[in-house]
Amino acid sequence: MEAVTNKYIKVLVTGASGFIGRKLCLTLAEMGYDVIALCRNIHHPYLIPHRNIQFVKGDILEIESLESAMKDCYQVYHTAAMAKMWCKNEQDFYDINVLGTRNVLNCALKLGVERVVHTSTCGVWGPTLNLPISENDPRAVGFAINYERTKYLAELEVKEFVKKGLDVVIVNPSRVYGDGPITDSNTVSKMVNGYINGTWHFIPGDGNAIANYVFVDDVVNGHVSAMGNGRNGERYILGGEDICFNSFFETLRRITGKNRNLFKIPVRVIKAYSQFEAFKTRFFSLTPYFLPEFADRLNCNQQYNSNKAIAELNYRITPFTIGISKTIEHLQKNALWKN
Amino acid sequence: MEKLTALVTGASEGLGKSFALELAGRGMDLVLVSLPNSGLNHLANYLRLNFNNKVFCIEKDLTEANSAYDIFKMLEEHKVKVNLLINNAGLGNWSWFEEKNIAFYKTQIDLNITSTVLLTRLFLNHINKNEQNYILNVGSLGGHFIVPKKQVYGATKSFIGYFTKCLQLELSGTKVNISLLSPGGINTKPELLVLNHSLKGMAKATILEPEVVAKAAISGVLKGQKEIIPGLANRFLVLLDKIIPGFLKEIIIRRKLKAILNV
Numbered sequence: 001m002e003a004v005t006n007k008y009i010k011v012l013v014t015g016a017s018g019f020i021g022r023k024l025c026l027t028l029a030e031m032g033y034d035v036i037a038l039c040r041n042i043h044h045p046y047l048i049p050h051r052n053i054q055f056v057k058g059d060i061l062e063i064e065s066l067e068s069a070m071k072d073c074y075q076v077y078h079t080a081a082m083a084k085m086w087c088k089n090e091q092d093f094y095d096i097n098v099l100g101t102r103n104v105l106n107c108a109l110k111l112g113v114e115r116v117v118h119t120s121t122c123g124v125w126g127p128t129l130n131l132p133i134s135e136n137d138p139r140a141v142g143f144a145i146n147y148e149r150t151k152y153l154a155e156l157e158v159k160e161f162v163k164k165g166l167d168v169v170i171v172n173p174s175r176v177y178g179d180g181p182i183t184d185s186n187t188v189s190k191m192v193n194g195y196i197n198g199t200w201h202f203i204p205g206d207g208n209a210i211a212n213y214v215f216v217d218d219v220v221n222g223h224v225s226a227m228g229n230g231r232n233g234e235r236y237i238l239g240g241e242d243i244c245f246n247s248f249f250e251t252l253r254r255i256t257g258k259n260r261n262l263f264k265i266p267v268r269v270i271k272a273y274s275q276f277e278a279f280k281t282r283f284f285s286l287t288p289y290f291l292p293e294f295a296d297r298l299n300c301n302q303q304y305n306s307n308k309a310i311a312e313l314n315y316r317i318t319p320f321t322i323g324i325s326k327t328i329e330h331l332q333k334n335a336l337w338k339n
Numbered sequence: 340m341e342k343l344t345a346l347v348t349g350a351s352e353g354l355g356k357s358f359a360l361e362l363a364g365r366g367m368d369l370v371l372v373s374l375p376n377s378g379l380n381h382l383a384n385y386l387r388l389n390f391n392n393k394v395f396c397i398e399k400d401l402t403e404a405n406s407a408y409d410i411f412k413m414l415e416e417h418k419v420k421v422n423l424l425i426n427n428a429g430l431g432n433w434s435w436f437e438e439k440n441i442a443f444y445k446t447q448i449d450l451n452i453t454s455t456v457l458l459t460r461l462f463l464n465h466i467n468k469n470e471q472n473y474i475l476n477v478g479s480l481g482g483h484f485i486v487p488k489k490q491v492y493g494a495t496k497s498f499i500g501y502f503t504k505c506l507q508l509e510l511s512g513t514k515v516n517i518s519l520l521s522p523g524g525i526n527t528k529p530e531l532l533v534l535n536h537s538l539k540g541m542a543k544a545t546i547l548e549p550e551v552v553a554k555a556a557i558s559g560v561l562k563g564q565k566e567i568i569p570g571l572a573n574r575f576l577v578l579l580d581k582i583i584p585g586f587l588k589e590i591i592i593r594r595k596l597k598a599i600l601n602v
Contacts, residue, residue, distance in 0.1 A: 129360075129364075129389040129390070130389045130390070131388055131389050136381050137381065137385045138356065138378065138381060138382050138385055140360050140550070141357075141548065141549075141550045142357075142525075142526045142527070142548035142549045142550060143526060144526070144548050
């Protein structure tokens with residue numbers, strides 16, 4: 001049964017068809033909030049219907065549609081972003097992630113929204129050195145990746161609006177996985193699904209590069225508690241477990257019971273291939289499978305420390321084995337539907 | 340080899356931060372200099388934790404008259420011996436000459452020229468010239484070319500080029516290696532990146548990530564390279580510059596200038 005405590009409190013979620021946004025809408029609806037779910041297409045297949053969710057057609061780049069959606073909302077969750085690793089028009093990254101965020105914040109300030117939770121990413125720190133990164137640590141490398149650069153610029157926008165008196169809390173999820181659609185912006189689902197179907201054949205490098213994987217439900221809960229308990233202007237890493245490629249695929253093998261032959265491909269081979277892809281993309285505008293700036297990352301660790309969120313937001317991490325089991329179950333069920 | 344200690348100016352962000360990370364990764368101890376309240380202590384803590392090296396922070400405005408003197412005095416007091424000096428702090432501009440006021444140009448010249456000269460001068464007192472020591476001065480590829488809207492900046496970097504090459508001759512009998520770094524564009528401040536990322540073709544190829552430049556520079560200075568030009572496209576440009584006759588370059592620059600003026 002849904003809760004009644006939050007009845008009639010209206011909240012806006014941007015990016016309602018996104019990997020995080022769609023589950024966030026559902027969770028808020030279950031908590032009893034009146035959810036205004038902003039999406040460019042209200043018939044988008046990834047949207048989850050619920051009687052407390054009202055799908056509103058709009059775009060964060062069209063200020064009028066944004067204002068009418070945000071009217072009378074107490075709180076705003078800004079999850080909308082261009083999160084793909086590549087898009088045809090590079091300018092889209094800047095427009096959606098930076099200008100879009102500015103529009104949302106401007107609108108919230110104008111309409112007197114109580115608090116905005118802004119979804120950023122651990123990508124603003126990028127690769128890590130020997131130890132996991134915390135919120136105050138500096139970034140170690142430049143911003144070769146469009147997504148990371150524009151999400152960093154979006155955080156600077158947030159800082160400006162906090163100075164102007166808007167209450168905003170930033171959350172930084174790491175690499176998100178879980179039950180959800182398989183899209184270009186979610187590489188983990190691609191890997192898991194590929195493993196299940198036997199179409200994924202390789203491990204990058206020696207397989208010892210570590211990344212941080214967070215279960216989507218934890219990210220959603222982290223958003224809700226950032227709205228309730230986060231401190232204005234602060235950012236919170238919403239991470240999961242640090243795992244290397246080898247143990248990632250070993251866990252998949254154990255849970256699915258499927259043995260796949262995975263080949264370790266040296267990073268320099270992947271890099272060379274990615275340069276060919278980049279060439280293909282530049283001259284023929286074809287969607288690349290992999291770009292050099294991402295190949296460089298395969299040598300790096302990306303470890304993040306969620307202690308601040310655990311201490312201040314009562315954030316909880318679902319163990320990787322449990323989260324990935326649920327993900328596998330979901331993907332297998334969906335595969336059955338397709339057949 | 341004994342453990343090296345490097346002093347980096349302008350260390351809190353951009354190329355300076357990449358130098359700090361690169362040097363720490365090579366196991367060196369560090370003296371980091373940067374403006375007060377620029378987040379230097381966060382960076383220092385991060386480096387100490389990750390690399391278990393010694394990091395000494397000096398928050399100082401290098402355009403202050405006594406700053407160079409104060410820095411070396413602090414090093415003597417704390418018995419810190421530096422073997423590698425990196426004169427990295429600098430202030431750029433991309434504007435017509437009359438768009439900036441005199442205070443800006445004074446700061447720019449004080450930082451890019453005066454502090455580099457004074458720190459280098461005091462560093463030579465600080466070290467024993469018969470032991471292996473290194474100096475890396477950050478110039479610019481702009482020091483090779485005449486670039487409109489970079490009038491004062493480019494001139495300060497030409498100064499650094501002349502100064503460094505001259506010292507290389509003067510110090511040739513000692514064990515002090517002095518290198519000039521001449522980078523093209525670097526993707527440093529993400530706030531400025533929008534401009535860099537809108538570039539296409541050759542112009543784009545000349546722009547590098549700061550960690551790539553830092554790595555090439557440190558390798559170069561330790562090998563005793565006289566001038567370090569990171570990036571293939573940039574080395575190609577310098578080569579072109581040497582073989583193209585003067586009048587042709589003049590025409591190219593004027594055509595470029597026309598394009599800028601018409602925007």
